[in-house]
Amino acid sequence: MLIKIRRGWERSNALATPEPIFRERRALAKLLAAGPILAAAPFLLSACDDAPKVAAQPPEVDPSAPLYPVQQNRRFTLDRPVTPEKLATSYNNYYEFGSSKSIVAESQALPLRPWMVKIDGLVEKPMEIGVDELLKKMPLEERLYRHRCVEAWSMDVPWSGFALKALVEFARPSSGARYLKMTSFQNPDIAPGQKSSWYPWPYVEGVSLPEATNELAFIATGAYGKPLPKQNGAPLRLTLPWKYGFKSSKGLVQFTFTDKRPVGFWELIQSREYGFWANVNPQVAHPRWSQATERVLGTNGRVPTRIYNGYAEFVAELYKDMKKERLFV
Numbered sequence: 251m252l253i254k255i256r257r258g259w260e261r262s263n264a265l266a267t268p269e270p271i272f273r274e275r276r277a278l279a280k281l282l283a284a285g286p287i288l289a290a291a292p293f294l295l296s297a298c299d300d301a302p303k304v305a306a307q308p309p310e311v312d313p314s315a316p317l318y319p320v321q322q323n324r325r326f327t328l329d330r331p332v333t334p335e336k337l338a339t340s341y342n343n344y345y346e347f348g349s350s351k352s353i354v355a356e357s358q359a360l361p362l363r364p365w366m367v368k369i370d371g372l373v374e375k376p377m378e379i380g381v382d383e384l385l386k387k388m389p390l391e392e393r394l395y396r397h398r399c400v401e402a403w404s405m406d407v408p409w410s411g412f413a414l415k416a417l418v419e420f421a422r423p424s425s426g427a428r429y430l431k432m433t434s435f436q437n438p439d440i441a442p443g444q445k446s447s448w449y450p451w452p453y454v455e456g457v458s459l460p461e462a463t464n465e466l467a468f469i470a471t472g473a474y475g476k477p478l479p480k481q482n483g484a485p486l487r488l489t490l491p492w493k494y495g496f497k498s499s500k501g502l503v504q505f506t507f508t509d510k511r512p513v514g515f516w517e518l519i520q521s522r523e524y525g526f527w528a529n530v531n532p533q534v535a536h537p538r539w540s541q542a543t544e545r546v547l548g549t550n551g552r553v554p555t556r557i558y559n560g561y562a563e564f565v566a567e568l569y570k571d572m573k574k575e576r577l578f579v
């Protein structure tokens with residue numbers, strides 16, 4: 251008898267939107283659709299029993315929760331398993347909340363609403379738009395992407411969100427725009443890392459316009475079939491899977507179209523080690539370590555790193571006439 255054994259990536263596809271999550275989210279969507287009174291009902295009821303007569307605090311509900319899960323776009327899939335959710339959402343880089351990998355607790359202080367997004371610079375009409383309004387206008391989908399940190403670890407994540415290209419089209423840049431600069435939130439009152447004036451806050455990153463409109467460039471608004479956790483960059487997080495992870499900014503509040511190449515947060519600190527292009531290349535070592543291999547979160551041992559992190563067919567064309575640029579730092 252022929253027994254079909256599922257390959258690793260098929261299993262990971264199934265894992266991307268597990269059925270229990272589907273059901274849970276649908277139930278929540280119904281509850282929220284019933285209006286604020288019903289949604290708050292479980293908490294009101296608890297005031298009628300013998301519990302202390304202090305109004306119970308309802309848990310913070312992300313108003314975007316009913317949007318998820320979204321349909322997976324199978325053009326973007328993986329040849330290795332999805333990283334366990336627990337790992338991808340607890341091993342983080344988010345210097346606003348500290349320089350260790352454990353910033354989950356600290357990042358919960360970030361208020362997600364109201365969250366205003368500025369679109370400005372060389373555009374037809376500068377604007378400011380609330381994130382929920384923006385989400386309504388963007389075509390949400392799920393994509394499975396690799397993520398390769400410049401520190402030589404990697405993970406594989408089912409992101410939800412929209413193509414950065416859709417936001418560029420919505421912004422209607424003028425003909426002089428050549429770069430897109432993206433700025434993260436600044437609020438030292440809640441982000442302890444931002445109290446250190448040694449860092450050039452806020453976190454800034456940028457891409458060329460051809461990169462921004464490449465189909466791979468993505469804004470993550472969710473992960474694992476749910477709204478994005480704060481520690482992973484909610485409510486808006488850039489995802490550029492062919493570049494080192496520091497290019498994928500979290501907590502975005504501003505998209506500025508410009509004719510000048512933006513200088514990134516890490517580039518400003520140490521341009522010898524962190525450049526503008528920062529494309530993944532196993533043959534170009536970081537000044538202090540090799541980039542030939544990577545540690546995949548949740549596995550033992552190391553695997554070879556791939557040129558453009560495995561996405562050469564999507565992006566190599568972008569750089570064919572740029573031999574003089576430092577493309578891989």
Ligand SMILES: Nc1nc2c(c(=O)[nH]1)N[C@H]1C(S)=C(S)[C@@H](COP(=O)(O)O)O[C@H]1N2
Pocket residue numbers: 338341342343344345346398399400434453481482483495496497498499500501
């Ligand atoms: N605003 C902001 N964005 C950021 C960072 C940061 O410190 N601040 N770290 C970057 C780095 S180095 C990496 S590897 C990824 C980590 O994303 P993760 O925590 O979801 O794995 O976020 C990137 N985006």
Ligand SMILES: [Mo]
Pocket residue numbers: 343398399400401494495496
């Ligand atoms: Mo990173």
